[in-house]
Amino acid sequence: SQVYATTDSADEAIAAIRTLPEPWFVWLAFNAPHKPVHEPPAHLHTYAPPLVGIPTLYRAMVEAMDTEMGRVLAEIGPEDTVIFLGDNGPYEEAITAPQDPTHGKGTIFEGGSACP
DSSP, rough: OOOHHHHHHHHHEEEHHHOOOOOOOOOOOOOOOSSSOOOOGGGOOOOOOOOSSSSHHHHHHHHHHHHHHHHHHHSTTTTHHHHHHOSOOOOGGGTTTTTTGGGSSTSSOOOOOOOO
């Protein structure tokens, strides 16, 4: 059977957290949201079907990732440290007002780029 990649990543992180000896370190890098844009499983987001358009699908993918991150965070104790990192923001087709679609992934304005 197929498992949504975001769920699979969360499942692997949870299994590691539960079984690694102290002190442990888990690096979890979700691949969502990423192209190709798709509709995630309905139980992972709150958007009503049908999901139409790249911005809506992208948001559903982000919410699905947030849902799975919530499962992971539920396994972490108050004494544990969590560091969140982002790579470079959404791509142009997923950006809506008031954000500027010319300031997304693949531009000098993306979060992962340094200005010249």
